[in-house]
Amino acid sequence: MKVIPNLKYTDKHEWVKIDGEFAYIGITDYAQNQLGEVLFVEMPEIGDELNRGEEYGVVESSKVASDLIAPVSGEVVDINEKLDDEPEYINENPYDAWIVKVKVADEDELENLLNSKSYEASID
16 A cells, blocks of 8 residues: 655544645545545535544445544635546545645644554554
């Protein structure tokens, strides 16, 4: 499974890319592989508040519907509209197919995320 060194990860198989005060959030290569063909992504609305540890959306695949759990708290400032028409893009390029962009409310929450080595060890 592909893991990107400069990203942060959760034990729920989501990745977080930090860009200043913003975080892009998506699902990992491991997660998309376990899910199978992604058919639909339910995303929050722009302006919604995410709370770390709480559900913010769903990824539905040919096998299962899987809840998306917020790795950080903050305001949704953008959603990846490409996934409305091409949810399978998550299968094709999981580390480019971000789901939401969030303005991070508490940078201390980033300390709870896994680095690439820790995440990779958790899936081996």
